[in-house]
Amino acid sequence: MLKPIKMVVHSIRAAESAMLVILLLGMMILAVAQIAMRNLLGTGVTWIDPLIRIAVLWIALIGAMIGTREGNHIAIDLLNQYIKGRWKWVVERLANALSAFVCAIMSWASILFVYDEYLYDTPAFGALPAWPFELIIPIGFSVMTIRFALRVLLPSQEARV
Amino acid sequence: MNAFLSSGILLAALLGVPLFLVILAGAALGFHSSDIDLMVLPIELYRLTESSVLMALPLFAFAGFLLGEAKTADRLVRVSMAALGWMPGGMMIIGLMTCAFFTMLTGGSGVTIVALGALLLPALRAAGYPEPFSLGLITTSGSLGLLLPPAIPLLLYGIIAQQMDIVAVDVADLFIAGIVPALIMILALYFYGLWANRRAPAPTQKFIPKELWLAFLESKWELGIPVLVLGGVLSGWLVLSEAAAATALYVLIIEVFVYKDIKFGQLVGIMRKSMVMVGGILLILGVALSFTNFLVDAQVPEKIFDMVLDLFQSKWSFLLFLNVFLLALGAILDIFAALIIMVPLILPVALHYGVDPVHLGIIFVANMQIGYFTPPVGMNLFIASYRFNKPISELYVATLPFMVVLMLVVLLITYVPQLSLWLID
Numbered sequence: 001m002l003k004p005i006k007m008v009v010h011s012i013r014a015a016e017s018a019m020l021v022i023l024l025l026g027m028m029i030l031a032v033a034q035i036a037m038r039n040l041l042g043t044g045v046t047w048i049d050p051l052i053r054i055a056v057l058w059i060a061l062i063g064a065m066i067g068t069r070e071g072n073h074i075a076i077d078l079l080n081q082y083i084k085g086r087w088k089w090v091v092e093r094l095a096n097a098l099s100a101f102v103c104a105i106m107s108w109a110s111i112l113f114v115y116d117e118y119l120y121d122t123p124a125f126g127a128l129p130a131w132p133f134e135l136i137i138p139i140g141f142s143v144m145t146i147r148f149a150l151r152v153l154l155p156s157q158e159a160r161v
Numbered sequence: 162m163n164a165f166l167s168s169g170i171l172l173a174a175l176l177g178v179p180l181f182l183v184i185l186a187g188a189a190l191g192f193h194s195s196d197i198d199l200m201v202l203p204i205e206l207y208r209l210t211e212s213s214v215l216m217a218l219p220l221f222a223f224a225g226f227l228l229g230e231a232k233t234a235d236r237l238v239r240v241s242m243a244a245l246g247w248m249p250g251g252m253m254i255i256g257l258m259t260c261a262f263f264t265m266l267t268g269g270s271g272v273t274i275v276a277l278g279a280l281l282l283p284a285l286r287a288a289g290y291p292e293p294f295s296l297g298l299i300t301t302s303g304s305l306g307l308l309l310p311p312a313i314p315l316l317l318y319g320i321i322a323q324q325m326d327i328v329a330v331d332v333a334d335l336f337i338a339g340i341v342p343a344l345i346m347i348l349a350l351y352f353y354g355l356w357a358n359r360r361a362p363a364p365t366q367k368f369i370p371k372e373l374w375l376a377f378l379e380s381k382w383e384l385g386i387p388v389l390v391l392g393g394v395l396s397g398w399l400v401l402s403e404a405a406a407a408t409a410l411y412v413l414i415i416e417v418f419v420y421k422d423i424k425f426g427q428l429v430g431i432m433r434k435s436m437v438m439v440g441g442i443l444l445i446l447g448v449a450l451s452f453t454n455f456l457v458d459a460q461v462p463e464k465i466f467d468m469v470l471d472l473f474q475s476k477w478s479f480l481l482f483l484n485v486f487l488l489a490l491g492a493i494l495d496i497f498a499a500l501i502i503m504v505p506l507i508l509p510v511a512l513h514y515g516v517d518p519v520h521l522g523i524i525f526v527a528n529m530q531i532g533y534f535t536p537p538v539g540m541n542l543f544i545a546s547y548r549f550n551k552p553i554s555e556l557y558v559a560t561l562p563f564m565v566v567l568m569l570v571v572l573l574i575t576y577v578p579q580l581s582l583w584l585i586d
Contacts, residue, residue, distance in 0.1 A: 020432050024223060027216060028413070031406030035399065052402075053210040059219050060209060060447065063440015064181070066433060072547075073179035073441055095176040102182045105189055110203035133210075137203045 012143075019062055023055045050125040054133045061140030068147045093152050100148035107141040114138055166190055180543065181444040184452050191455035205451030209443060217405035219439045222275045224405075224412040226435035228383070231422035233280055236380035241284075243373040246366030252288035253298065253354045253363075256281045257347050260302030261309060274303040274541055275438060278548045289363040297559035298354065300545040301567065304533035305346060307496075307526050308339035314496050314529065315339055318522040321504045328508075330518045338519050338581040342527060342574045346567060353566045382415040438547060445540075463506065476514040480575050483507070484528055488568075491532015492539045499529060523581040527571045534560050 034048045067073050083091060117131040124130035170190065174183040185202065192201055209215060245251035259281065264273045278299050285295035307314055315335045322330040355362075377384070390408055393399035399407065416423045423431070469486075473479040490499050504525070511521045533541040536557040546553040574580055 017429055017433060020436050021429055024219065024409075024432050024436070027220065028406050028410045031216070031220075031403055032410050035403050035407065039398075049213060050210070052216050053213060056215050056219060056443065057207065057209045057447075059436055060440045060443035063436040063438070064444050065440075067437040067441050070437065072437055073181070091176050095173070095178045098173045098176070098178050098186075099182050102178075102186045102189070105199065106185060106202060109189075109199040110206075113200045113203040113207075116200065134203070134207055137206060 016062055016066055020059065023059050027052050027055050047126055058136045061136045065140050065143050068144045096148045096151040100145050100152065103141050103145040103148055107138055107145050110137040110141055181448050184445065185448040188448060188452040188455050191459065195458060202451055205454060206447040209447045213402050216402045218443065219436060220405035220409040222439045223432065223435045224409040225275055225277060225279065226431050227412050227416050227423060228280055230427065230431055231416040231420060233383050236383060240376035240380045243369065243376040247368040249362060249365060250351060250355045252285055254351050256285055256298055257302055257305065257350055261306035261343065261347055264304055264306030274299060274544045274548055278545065282549060290358065293559040294357060296545065296549060296551065296556060297563050300534050300541055300556055300560045301350065301563035303541040304530045306343065307530045308343040308523065314500060314526045315522060317500050318504060318525060321500065322508060322518060328512060328518050334519050334585050335522050337584050338523050341580050341584065342523055346570050349566050349570045350563060357562065382419055386412065442544065470510060476516065479514045483524065484571060484575055487525060487528035488532050488535055491529035492535035496529045517578055517582060519585065520578045520581050524575050527574055531564060531567050531571060534564060
């Protein structure tokens with residue numbers, strides 16, 4: 001791979017990992033802080049609960065993005081057990097191409113969705129707009145589209161970007 | 162054209178397209194053919210953020226992966242062997258009980274296999290059980306506690322039934338009704354396990370009080386986890402999602418700072434591994450929401466049930482049909498989605514046949530429980546295949562005998578309503 005591409009790939013991976021760490025630790029600490037505040041001060045913070053619920057969505061998509069790179073998704077692998085050689089190659093490419101196609105449709109639909117939410121200024125919680133929180137859907141599916149497409153085009157080893 | 166595309170989607174599933182994309186494609190196709198804008202797909206996916214309980218999934222999974230990477234399994238084997246090793250099939254009964262216990266708290270969202278599988282599989286293997294048996298036992302046990310309070314599916318059934326306002330269903334009654342059937346299931350699996358390993362029974366240990374005490378001291382922090390979860394939830398001090406957060410933080414602290422089994426450097430890797438799995442499961446859940454909506458829009462469930470109503474004359478033939486139907490449904494559909502769609506349809510019909518509504522709730526969840534590991538598409542099969550890195554066909558074979566045992570129990574529960582109802586009346 002070319003050096004600049006390598007750098008981009010590495011920074012994407014680092015960003016994914018960093019996000020996961022922040023989201024998970026943040027969820028734990030905020031939720032436990034919420035319990036502590038409720039019991040010690042008798043009050044809670046209203047934005048913690050919706051923020052954590054959004055964090056779950058982000059975790060879902062970032063997890064799936066990484067899972068796509070690693071070829072590690074829940075799938076019916078019945079056929080794959082019984083085929084070998086060239087047919088396996090063909091089936092894998094076909095499955096990845098179909099996956100890329102479905103992800104592309106979802107990317108497009110979610111770009112329109114987030115843009116709509118931006119135009120109408122839909123609120124998430126408090127005075128915050130919803131669209132930045134929803135941004136992970138188009139980002140996640142676009143990255144998955146690219147990753148599935150690369151798995152069609154490149155040999156298996158190099159496609160793990 | 163539509164049938165052509167639908168079979169295309171089925172074929173895609175067989176080719177190995179990830180399940181969440183197969184369901185997504187099905188929903189997209191359905192909405193598109195009903196002239197509904199595909200923007201509905203991300204809208205439905207965003208509905209994942211409506212549920213507070215869901216955060217329990219990543220947090221319990223992370224805690225489970227941490228426990229899996231630490232030497233928890235060794236400590237747990239030691240203490241359980243010391244406590245129950247003198248019993249025939251001691252490790253097995255521990256596996257069954259811990260799984261039932263975890264599922265009971267998490268509502269069968271796949272957390273059990275994710276969180277406990279890494280712990281129980283090596284423990285069962287170390288206790289001398291063959292791999293297929295151990296895999297089958299864990300995969301089956303992944304939905305074992307669904308009937309035990311505070312079982313979320315039973316709670317959901319009660320809420321839906323109450324909303325329908327055609328018959329009074331008390332959630333507390335449902336909880337009590339589930340206890341005996343759940344215990345029968347655990348015992349049936351235990352006795353089957355003893356029978357299956359009769360030729361090479363796992364070695365039993367002599368009971369040594371001192372060893373039990375030492376093993377207890379060694380694993381006391383980890384034995385505190387169920388106390389934290391169950392105590393927090395049952396006392397009403399914590400809701401399940403909070404208990405999950407507290408558990409994850411607690412496990413992180415004891416494994417990194419007390420037992421020192423996990424180094425700081427390993428944490429990112431463990432987080433990534435656990436969240437890849439959770440991401441896969443959550444996305445399936447998220448896209449199932451929109452697929453379910455499409456089915457309801459298309460009135461598919463109603464059409465099917467209208468046909469059925471003409472077919473069955475007696476209560477018993479209806480119940481038998483219900484068993485088969487729910488089993489298949491549980492294999493295809495997420496249990497919560499299935500409950501939300503099917504209870505409003507089935508309950509009036511079941512009342513028409515004279516089925517007690519509390520009994521129906523138990524039948525419903527008991528069947529769904531088996532549906533979790535019904536081939537070819539039961540969710541727990543995929544999760545176990547994923548978790549243990551085994552081909553799914555191997556899990557089909559490993560799980561089948563356990564499935565037969567539980568099916569017999571479900572038939573018993575279905576045709577002897579007293580098993581569910583005698584504690585209530």
